[in-house]
Amino acid sequence: MRIAVEGCMHGDLDNVYATLLHLEKVENMKIDLLLCCGDFQAVRNQKDLESLNVKPKYRSMNSFWKYYSGQEVAPFPTIFIGGNHEASNYLWELYYGGWAAPNIYFLGFAGVIKFGNLRIGGLSGIYNERHYQLGHYERPPYNESDIRSIYHVREYDVLKLMQVEEPIDIFLSHDWPLGITDYGNWRELIRHKHFFEKEIQEKTLGSKAAAELLDKLKPPYWFSAHLHCKFAALVQHGEGGAVTKFLALDKCLPRRKFLQIVEFESEPGPYEIHYDEEWLAITRKFNFVFPLTRQHMQLGGLQLDLQDCRQWVRSRLNARGSKPFDFIRTVPPYDPFQSVMEASLSGHCRNPQTESLLRFLELPYLLDNALEASRLQQNPVSLISGDNTEGVLDGENEDAAIDDVDEIEELEEFDDVDVKHN
Numbered sequence: 001m002r003i004a005v006e007g008c009m010h011g012d013l014d015n016v017y018a019t020l021l022h023l024e025k026v027e028n029m030k031i032d033l034l035l036c037c038g039d040f041q042a043v044r045n046q047k048d049l050e051s052l053n054v055k056p057k058y059r060s061m062n063s064f065w066k067y068y069s070g071q072e073v074a075p076f077p078t079i080f081i082g083g084n085h086e087a088s089n090y091l092w093e094l095y096y097g098g099w100a101a102p103n104i105y106f107l108g109f110a111g112v113i114k115f116g117n118l119r120i121g122g123l124s125g126i127y128n129e130r131h132y133q134l135g136h137y138e139r140p141p142y143n144e145s146d147i148r149s150i151y152h153v154r155e156y157d158v159l160k161l162m163q164v165e166e167p168i169d170i171f172l173s174h175d176w177p178l179g180i181t182d183y184g185n186w187r188e189l190i191r192h193k194h195f196f197e198k199e200i201q202e203k204t205l206g207s208k209a210a211a212e213l214l215d216k217l218k219p220p221y222w223f224s225a226h227l228h229c230k231f232a233a234l235v236q237h238g239e240g241g242a243v244t245k246f247l248a249l250d251k252c253l254p255r256r257k258f259l260q261i262v263e264f265e266s267e268p269g270p271y272e273i274h275y276d277e278e279w280l281a282i283t284r285k286f287n288f289v290f291p292l293t294r295q296h297m298q299l300g301g302l303q304l305d306l307q308d309c310r311q312w313v314r315s316r317l318n319a320r321g322s323k324p325f326d327f328i329r330t331v332p333p334y335d336p337f338q339s340v341m342e343a344s345l346s347g348h349c350r351n352p353q354t355e356s357l358l359r360f361l362e363l364p365y366l367l368d369n370a371l372e373a374s375r376l377q378q379n380p381v382s383l384i385s386g387d388n389t390e391g392v393l394d395g396e397n398e399d400a401a402i403d404d405v406d407e408i409e410e411l412e413e414f415d416d417v418d419v420k421h422n
């Protein structure tokens with residue numbers, strides 16, 4: 001099986017697919033899957049642009065809407081996670097994962113799925129300590145603060161991924177695991193990206209949550225994006241332990257290293273995306289502590305026995321099959337011939353895929369319901385203590401130092417070294 005991995009998509013599906021089709025032709029090979037490590041920008045229409053945290057001059061429709069509307073069809077199965085530039089309202093609809101467009105699958109805020117015999121896991125968003133222990137309290141339409149915190153990783157989602165015991169083949173995170181630069185040629189890295197130097201030396205470059213997951217899951221492959229450069233590292237987990245090949249890739253621009261083809265041993269294709277039994281069991285088991293308010297949650301160390309749940313999920317999957325529920329369009333796609341979009345509701349939309357999955361798992365729908373969430377938190381669960389401290393109010397510089405590489409690069413004006421080497 002041949003998998004293409006790319007860094008940030010930034011809504012440029014047309015160019016990435018064209019590049020891959022060209023590659024298939026000149027190399028005379030078949031690509032089975034495209035993995036994208038975030039900043040996908042699944043913008044369906046102008047309304048979605050309001051939930052995308054980018055500077056006004058980057059607020060453009062790009063090309064996802066064509067694949068959403070059906071005007072174009074993704075030529076390769078595509079799996080992506082979220083980054084920090086997303087149509088966050090749309091990704092929230094698909095919190096548990098689902099088809100963002102035909103043949104384009106969103107892994108969810110956290111998720112594990114199967115593709116052929118491979119198990120692919122991922123964590124969306126970027127790490128920011130200030131919001132880590134809060135619930136998912138943001139609801140569209142987002143205010144100035146929520147539009148930036150919605151993509152900050154929450155401990156709850158990491159905790160779920162920490163329950164995974166069966167081997168993961170590939171893991172995706174948008175920002176790099178904290179400390180990963182120690183395992184690669186960081187001196188070479190800062191020669192091109194000298195604005196990383198301070199954070200590398202202070203050991204603050206990257207996601208603490210991703211580092212914990214890397215240490216727990218020890219997947220053979222880990223791919224990231226976010227910092228808009230290529231960087232490889234080799235992590236040996238203890239003496240004689242498992243090895244993780246880490247690779248970060250650039251964004252899609254001419255002369256930039258944004259794509260890598262990786263080959264995996266597998267049975268002959270074609271391959272399909274399927275639900276993962278262990279992950280669905282974790283999802284079902286942990287839904288009762290799904291935090292949906294600004295309350296601090298102390299979830300650390302929560303352990304639940306999954307065995308009975310595994311059995312239950314297995315029999316449900318055997319009865320229904322494990323293919324994800326079908327894609328369903330929920331909003332009118334962008335129409336380039338219509339300059340102003342018809343007025344539409346800017347609130348949360350219940351995505352039928354999410355509703356079907358929750359019905360399948362016999363779970364309540366909570367994504368639009370803060371009330372339900374606070375009731376849940378009042379339940380006396382001995383292992384979880386929700387103290388009443390509100391999340392710290394958001395200040396101007398709430399994001400980590402390197403949160404938006406576009407901005408830094410703009411300041412740097414792509415120095416010569418950068419262009420030459422990418």
Ligand SMILES: [Mn+2]
Binds near residue numbers: 008039083174225405
């Ligand atoms: Mn990013």
